[in-house]
Amino acid sequence: MRMYDIIVNKRDGLRLTEEEIHYFIQNYVHGKIPDYQISALLMAIYLNGMTSEETAQLTLEMVKSGDTIDLSRISGLKVDKHSTGGVGDKATLIVAPIVAACGLPVAKMSGRGLGHTGGTIDKLESVTGFRAELTVDQFIEQVNEKRLAIVGQSGNLTPADKKLYALRDVTATVDSIPLIASSIMSKKIAAGADAIVLDVKVGSGAFMKTFDEAVKLSKEMVAIGENLGRSTVAIISDMDQPLGYAVGNSLEVYEAIQTLKGNGPQDLLEVCIKLSSYMLLLGQLANNEGEAEVMATQAIDDGSAYACFLEFMQAQGADLQILINQEESLISKENCKIITAKHSGFIQHISASQIGHASMILGAGRETKESAIDYFAGVRLLRKPGEFVQVGEQIAEAYSTKADIGQALSLIQQAYIIGDHSIDQPALIKAIIT
Numbered sequence: 001m002r003m004y005d006i007i008v009n010k011r012d013g014l015r016l017t018e019e020e021i022h023y024f025i026q027n028y029v030h031g032k033i034p035d036y037q038i039s040a041l042l043m044a045i046y047l048n049g050m051t052s053e054e055t056a057q058l059t060l061e062m063v064k065s066g067d068t069i070d071l072s073r074i075s076g077l078k079v080d081k082h083s084t085g086g087v088g089d090k091a092t093l094i095v096a097p098i099v100a101a102c103g104l105p106v107a108k109m110s111g112r113g114l115g116h117t118g119g120t121i122d123k124l125e126s127v128t129g130f131r132a133e134l135t136v137d138q139f140i141e142q143v144n145e146k147r148l149a150i151v152g153q154s155g156n157l158t159p160a161d162k163k164l165y166a167l168r169d170v171t172a173t174v175d176s177i178p179l180i181a182s183s184i185m186s187k188k189i190a191a192g193a194d195a196i197v198l199d200v201k202v203g204s205g206a207f208m209k210t211f212d213e214a215v216k217l218s219k220e221m222v223a224i225g226e227n228l229g230r231s232t233v234a235i236i237s238d239m240d241q242p243l244g245y246a247v248g249n250s251l252e253v254y255e256a257i258q259t260l261k262g263n264g265p266q267d268l269l270e271v272c273i274k275l276s277s278y279m280l281l282l283g284q285l286a287n288n289e290g291e292a293e294v295m296a297t298q299a300i301d302d303g304s305a306y307a308c309f310l311e312f313m314q315a316q317g318a319d320l321q322i323l324i325n326q327e328e329s330l331i332s333k334e335n336c337k338i339i340t341a342k343h344s345g346f347i348q349h350i351s352a353s354q355i356g357h358a359s360m361i362l363g364a365g366r367e368t369k370e371s372a373i374d375y376f377a378g379v380r381l382l383r384k385p386g387e388f389v390q391v392g393e394q395i396a397e398a399y400s401t402k403a404d405i406g407q408a409l410s411l412i413q414q415a416y417i418i419g420d421h422s423i424d425q426p427a428l429i430k431a432i433i434t
């Protein structure tokens with residue numbers, strides 16, 4: 001078999017065989033196929049797509065490319081969650097302690113951010129002392145003791161995804177349905193999930209820009225999960241506007257803590273309760289959605305979710321004083337610039353992609369895998385769509401230690417669309433695909 005022929009087949013719109021998919025994944029992981037040939041194949045997949053069978057086969061080959069985690073030493077169903085990525089998406093920091101407080105063991109492997117979408121591990125590492133690297137034994141022990149552990153992806157889990165994702169990121173082939181579906185589902189299967197809740201984002205700040213694309217991606221991932229014996233649900237939610245008010249690592253940890261303490265933004269809370277309730281349902285801790293939502297809400301109201309968060313953070317080395325004195329420790333007030341409204345009116349829209357881009361320029365995201373990030377950098381929205389603002393009123397804060405942030409400040413200004421009419425908020429939860 002030759003890599004050249006595989007590229008030709010996909011370029012000409014043919015279906016790749018199991019043998020061809022096996023050949024290119026295994027040989028790429030072992031360094032036997034150069035990046036330039038895989039780049040050509042990725043672009044052919046991007047342009048011509050894959051059938052559901054090809055996508056499922058690709059997922060399985062990616063799982064087989066590395067280690068898999070055995071979570072059988074943790075009793076009960078292990079339900080995982082994964083977001084397709086968005087701006088200000090700190091849901092894992094809230095959902096994981098909620099469901100753990102309700103009795104569901106959460107053994108979660110999360111990623112770092114790349115580009116304008118943040119990663120859970122970067123957010124957690126913005127808290128001094130937090131350790132994202134645990135051995136598999138420590139990871140399992142912590143889940144058995146505290147019901148919750150969140151770690152970075154272990155060294156040899158789906159190495160095919162690590163290599164392919166890095167290449168997709170620089171070859172404009174990230175936002176492809178078969179490539180996203182196989183990337184996400186291979187990681188979830190390899191990480192030992194019995195059931196999976198997918199948080200599929202749609203809108204300007206997400207990889208899927210339209211509802212139809214988001215439904216297609218969701219159906220593809222649900223089918224892969226179900227075919228492999230994992231109950232899978234996809235919840236499609238809006239990412240045209242940032243989720244909550246905070247975008248940037250420590251700013252998001254602060255907002256997550258406020259939410260766990262019952263003082264969070266309504267949109268963020270709504271998404272988190274929905275995700276938590278489906279995790280509880282798949283984990284068979286609730287009989288129906290209504291019951292699951294009551295359990296999740298109760299975990300916030302009675303403080304058990306926040307207590308669980310503190311315990312897990314402390315177990316992974318986080319400095320508790322930082323979490324307790326959140327405002328002073330997580331928000332760097334001396335590096336804050338204010339953005340004001342250019343004219344009076346109702347806020348019609350805040351572009352998630354422009355806020356995400358601004359936050360990256362301020363230092364919160366990585367341009368390349370090697371870039372260092374500034375944990376305290378980012379954007380805090382002070383006003384949200386539907387609200388009336390007067391000209392000159394403060395609408396957002398930009399946090400950065402960089403001197404030259406003019407472009408970021410004007411992006412934040414442009415992200416706010418202010419008009420004459422009041423608006424109805426679009427629905428946040430768009431669909432649930434089972």
Ligand code: URA
Nearest residue numbers: 084085179180183184
């Ligand atoms: N998240 C992933 O894990 N993989 C993708 O391809 C896109 C988002």
